[in-house]
Amino acid sequence: MKHRDQIEKLQAHYLQILQCLLQVNHPDESLILPKILSILTEMRNITNVFYKTSSQTAGNLPLIKDSAPLLMEMVTTVQHE
Helix, strand or coil: CCCHHHHHHHHHHHHHHHHHHHHHHCCCCCCHHHHHHHHHHHHHHHHHHHHHHHHHHHHHCHHHHHHCHHHHHHHHHHHHC
């Protein structure tokens, strides 16, 4: 992965922002940050599975080919990475 250090610094920065926002907006909910991080992780996993499945089947599904050009563009981009 290119620029791993930059990505980690950016992620740490966003984590600090999220922590500050949660302290201000939800001061009595100490478990909200782990819940949010868990949900984000699960969403990333679902997205990865979706893209892998889509990239394998998109060419065979006329519905995706004909009615969702943005989805096809995303699938094509994922295939070339």
